[in-house]
Amino acid sequence: MPRKAFVNKDDCIxxxxxxxxxxxxxxxxxxxKYKNDFKSFTNDDFDQELIANKIQEAIDSCPVHCISWxxxxx
Amino acid sequence: xxxxxxxxxxxxxxxxxxxxxxxxxxxxxPLGISFVGSYVKKIFGDDYGIKIFKxxxxxxxxxxxxxxxxxxxxxxxxxxxxxxxxxxxxKQKFPNLIVVFGGPNYPESLLERVQFLKQHPxxxxxxxxxxxxxxxxxxxxxxxxxxxxxxxxxxRELIINCSYLDGEELIVxxxxxxxxxxxxxxxxxxxxxxxxxxxxxxxxxxxxRGCPFSCSFCVGGLPSRSRIARFDHERTKKELNYIVEHVxxxxxxxxxxxxxxxxxxxxxxxxxxxxxxxxHNWPIVVHGSGGKNNRKGVIETARLLKGTWYIGxxxxxxxxxxxxxxxxxxxxxxxxxxFINFNxxxxxxxTTFTEFILGLPGDTKAKHFESLRYGIDNGxxxxxxxxxxxxxxxxxxxxxxxxxxxxxTKFRVIPGAVGIYHFDNESVPIAEIEEIVVGSKDMKFExxxxxxxxxxxxxxxxxxxxxxxxxxxxxxxxxxVFDCLIYIHEHDELxxxxxxxxxxxxxxxxxxxxxxxRKEAEEYILNLDIIKKHMSGELGINEIxxxxxxxxxxxxxxxxxxxxxxxxxxxxxxxxxxxAEKYFGQLMEFISCKKRRFYNYDEEIQQSFNYNFKVxxxxxxxxxxxxxxxxxxxxxxxLFHTSNQKKHIKNSVDLYKxxxxxxxxxxxxxxxxxxxxxxxxxKCMPCESTV
Numbered sequence: 001m002p003r004k005a006f007v008n009k010d011d012c013i014x015x016x017x018x019x020x021x022x023x024x025x026x027x028x029x030x031x032x033k034y035k036n037d038f039k040s041f042t043n044d045d046f047d048q049e050l051i052a053n054k055i056q057e058a059i060d061s062c063p064v065h066c067i068s069w070x071x072x073x074x
Numbered sequence: 075x076x077x078x079x080x081x082x083x084x085x086x087x088x089x090x091x092x093x094x095x096x097x098x099x100x101x102x103x104p105l106g107i108s109f110v111g112s113y114v115k116k117i118f119g120d121d122y123g124i125k126i127f128k129x130x131x132x133x134x135x136x137x138x139x140x141x142x143x144x145x146x147x148x149x150x151x152x153x154x155x156x157x158x159x160x161x162x163x164x165k166q167k168f169p170n171l172i173v174v175f176g177g178p179n180y181p182e183s184l185l186e187r188v189q190f191l192k193q194h195p196x197x198x199x200x201x202x203x204x205x206x207x208x209x210x211x212x213x214x215x216x217x218x219x220x221x222x223x224x225x226x227x228x229x230r231e232l233i234i235n236c237s238y239l240d241g242e243e244l245i246v247x248x249x250x251x252x253x254x255x256x257x258x259x260x261x262x263x264x265x266x267x268x269x270x271x272x273x274x275x276x277x278x279x280x281x282x283r284g285c286p287f288s289c290s291f292c293v294g295g296l297p298s299r300s301r302i303a304r305f306d307h308e309r310t311k312k313e314l315n316y317i318v319e320h321v322x323x324x325x326x327x328x329x330x331x332x333x334x335x336x337x338x339x340x341x342x343x344x345x346x347x348x349x350x351x352x353x354h355n356w357p358i359v360v361h362g363s364g365g366k367n368n369r370k371g372v373i374e375t376a377r378l379l380k381g382t383w384y385i386g387x388x389x390x391x392x393x394x395x396x397x398x399x400x401x402x403x404x405x406x407x408x409x410x411x412x413f414i415n416f417n418x419x420x421x422x423x424x425t426t427f428t429e430f431i432l433g434l435p436g437d438t439k440a441k442h443f444e445s446l447r448y449g450i451d452n453g454x455x456x457x458x459x460x461x462x463x464x465x466x467x468x469x470x471x472x473x474x475x476x477x478x479x480x481x482x483t484k485f486r487v488i489p490g491a492v493g494i495y496h497f498d499n500e501s502v503p504i505a506e507i508e509e510i511v512v513g514s515k516d517m518k519f520e521x522x523x524x525x526x527x528x529x530x531x532x533x534x535x536x537x538x539x540x541x542x543x544x545x546x547x548x549x550x551x552x553x554x555v556f557d558c559l560i561y562i563h564e565h566d567e568l569x570x571x572x573x574x575x576x577x578x579x580x581x582x583x584x585x586x587x588x589x590x591x592r593k594e595a596e597e598y599i600l601n602l603d604i605i606k607k608h609m610s611g612e613l614g615i616n617e618i619x620x621x622x623x624x625x626x627x628x629x630x631x632x633x634x635x636x637x638x639x640x641x642x643x644x645x646x647x648x649x650x651x652x653x654a655e656k657y658f659g660q661l662m663e664f665i666s667c668k669k670r671r672f673y674n675y676d677e678e679i680q681q682s683f684n685y686n687f688k689v690x691x692x693x694x695x696x697x698x699x700x701x702x703x704x705x706x707x708x709x710x711x712x713l714f715h716t717s718n719q720k721k722h723i724k725n726s727v728d729l730y731k732x733x734x735x736x737x738x739x740x741x742x743x744x745x746x747x748x749x750x751x752x753x754x755x756x757k758c759m760p761c762e763s764t765v
Contacts, residue, residue: 017300034409035412038405
């Protein structure tokens with residue numbers, strides 16, 4: 001089953017470690033759903049398996065452990 | 075004697091020194107260096123005698139009495155010269171002494187590290203990043219080489235987290251961070267810090283290491299410090315219990331975490347602290363940097379600590395361009411408002427603060443004023459503006475940033491970081507110098523001075539809730555508190571003679587005592603006469619702190635100027651009427667009775683007013699003065715300190731009286747809202763309620 005990185009925005013603190021580590025997938029910007037606080041967004045169009053190691057590094061670096069792999073619904 | 079020394083185990087002295095020439099500059103436990111000592115003890119058992127130091131005189135005496143094999147010193151911007159000069163004297167006297175420095179005040183670039191070590195030839199080894207592992211690895215290597223440092227260096231041994239010079243060449247060991255800090259035994263629980271409970275020092279607690287943000291003005295923003303590691307809850311709980319059992323007559327505790335409240339685990343820590351507070355009524359004040367994000371977590375933490383935590387949102391600037399320049403994202407305005415409103419609702423004593431930095435890359439007078447407006451008009455009751463300090467190793471101190479933004483910088487003595495110290499029979503004047511931004515291609519020096527004056531007014535009028543009751547009423551009228559302060563800033567004809575004199579001295583002090591280079595500063599300062607002037611407070615003061623204190627002591631003058639300014643400002647905006655004029659007049663008198671000379675806790679005041687301030691207080695002063703008529707009856711109030719307040723004020727005065735600015739430092743750091751007089755109505759009139 002293909003997978004993709006998922007950010008739990010309730011926990012995300014918008015620190016940019018993920019986007020610094022793996023800018024291909026993560027982008028931290030203001031989120032209107034959270035009163036415009038900064039949250040991490042994922043690029044789901046990208047074939048994430050190609051850079052799975054880099055994504056894993058971002059997951060491991062997240063200080064609040066809010067990123068994880070989820071199954072990608074085809 | 076030689077036989078005795080061979081039999082004795084080797085000694086390691088570890089010191090996180092504080093200047094004491096103008097009082098104790100840093101009145102906190104030496105926690106950081108004690109972690110290093112604690113880890114050495116764990117790895118080497120009783121092979122080494124470990125001793126921790128805080129005060130230079132204790133260290134000098136101990137070295138002279140029985141010198142250690144290794145002297146290890148913490149390096150921060152406020153104690154580098156102190157540690158370096160004392161260790162240099164020690165090494166002159168005992169040439170075999172191995173001197174190791176560690177700490178964040180160390181350049182990031184390899185070229186600058188070479189320069190640093192060349193300028194500080196007494197330093198044999200430098201431990202960068204987290205010190206525990208690096209220092210232990212260094213000791214292991216020293217053992218391998220039988221403590222022959224020349225041989226070790228000639229072999230260019232790579233030591234984890236350690237750098238040194240071999241001749242002209244810098245040798246840098248591999249970087250390693252501690253993924254689990256629980257490998258370091260608690261210096262509290264092992265008794266390593268016991269002796270410090272007998273000194274007038276505030277205990278410190280670390281629950282989390284690292285900071286995930288990248289702010290370029292802060293050492294915590296460096297990539298090497300981005301990994302987050304946490305101590306176990308059980309350990310933290312035991313440490314808190316240990317501290318509360320041992321602490322004596324100090325009401326404060328510091329949490330050294332860089333983002334307290336931001337992580338889920340912090341809620342558990344806050345609950346422990348709240349439990350301890352409930353049982354022991356300690357700590358009365360908790361200091362700690364709040365999390366930059368996750369307001370929900372920070373709010374919950376604050377709720378548990380019930381107003382004892384000085385809580386705030388560090389903003390630094392509200393200008394997007396500046397924030398980009400310093401690699402920072404602030405919380406959104408909505409979140410900020412929610413946060414401030416929540417904090418202000420916690421209790422009447424809660425202090426909510428916001429910090430700004432003047433002179434960041436791209437800053438201007440207009441941008442600084444807008445930042446201040448943002449904090450003040452959103453209801454923050456404590457706003458602090460710092461000068462931009464170019465800290466060693468930080469992004470904004472890089473040559474690239476300096477050039478890009480055309481920084482105009484000056485050097486000055488860090489206020490309070492001076493003294494004359496003794497080693498053997500020698501007396502040495504020592505001062506710490508720092509570099510601050512006083513202008514740039516975007517900000518003229520005159521604008522910088524104007525901003526500093528505004529910062530003084532904000533500190534004086536807004537902070538410590540000195541005139542909070544007035545500003546709440548202004549907001550209820552739909553007026554801008556910040557515009558009222560601008561009115562004061564721009565109309566010096568309103569000032570009383572005493573206030574004019576203080577402000578003139580403030581501007582003079584802000585312009586003076588600045589030097590064009592570190593060398594120039596050192597050449598001027600480092601002679602006994604000049605140092606003595608610094609120690610006496612004639613030179614080198616923290617001008618905001620000093621003149622804010624002078625202004626506070628003229629509370630009646632401050633009130634009269636504010637009253638004149640707000641009447642004119644309200645009149646200009648068609649908001650003034652007879653009711654408002656009378657109300658503000660009596661409110662100023664009431665504030666003066668409540669807040670003047672708070673440290674004279676036996677002074678009881680009785681005074682009558684035409685307003686029932688008891689009822690108005692219950693409404694948190696949220697009334698529109700335009701709509702209240704002055705009552706014909708008089709309400710007589712007694713204003714006094716409670717027994718708990720008296721104890722707290724006494725403890726705080728004792729803690730701060732020996733610090734560089736004494737009462738000024740206390741005004742700066744403690745929550746004065748807890749020290750203002752309580753009041754009660756002693757004569758009940760028939761028509762009690764006027765609102």
